[in-house]
Amino acid sequence: MANTTRIRMALLQMNIEAGFPERNFAKLQEMMEKAMEDKHKPDVLMFPEMWNTGYALEQIEDLADPYGKQSTELLSSFSKKHGVYIVGGSIAEKREDGVYNTTLVFDREGNRISDYSKMHLFRLMSEEKYLKAGSHTGRLEIEKAEAGMMICYDIRFPELARKLALDGAKLLFVPAEWPNPRLHHWRTLLTARAIENQMYVIACNRMGQSGETSFFGHSMIIDPWGEIVAEAGEEEVILFGDIDLKLVDDVRTRIPVFEDRRPQLYK
């Protein structure tokens, strides 16, 4: 990177075929290769939620990736080969006690540097019947920038975003499978998390149809002032956008929300 405060993101807004992991692996690989062919090579690749299986929840025990092994092999070798960070959307990950909705993160050398399992399960899509909830927050470092992770429904919990910000996050990554008809909620909640925490929000949604459910895409990068840096439409696309970490410090200096908090009065 020429200028160390700037980071270029590539968000792979893909269709996901529920119940067909091999097809989704192939699609993801194809889009990752395409992203790296761009003349302004990205520093970070990011994907949607549950990109390996989609919401094939009734078959999830059979479809989920045991301990994320297959996903790790692909993402680790790709990040090492191309020298790119990967915030791996999320996968259905099978562990001994059940299936988790887990983000895996890799650095430019292919090392797995972080993981996060979705802690708030979304009942409207029956997650609580088939998935286990994670029990720790998700943090990582991209170049020298502290970042946090939330998965889809998690963005309805501002206290989690605030905790990540208080712990030092300047960026927030949000992989999602957020369906119609809640585009207004998606855009409003992401923008609110960016403004209130004065952080970049980088959110990658899927597009396409799965049974009766349609997904609107609209992956977004929002700056700490609440302005939209980049936003996709409803099509399958790679959304590129640059972030500048200096802006986080500028906004936090201009309106010193974190200094003005009075947590002793919020109990």
Ligand SMILES: NC(=O)CCC(=O)C(=O)O
């Ligand atoms: N996959 C999800 O967590 C969907 C969350 C959602 O649609 C919402 O409205 O919240």
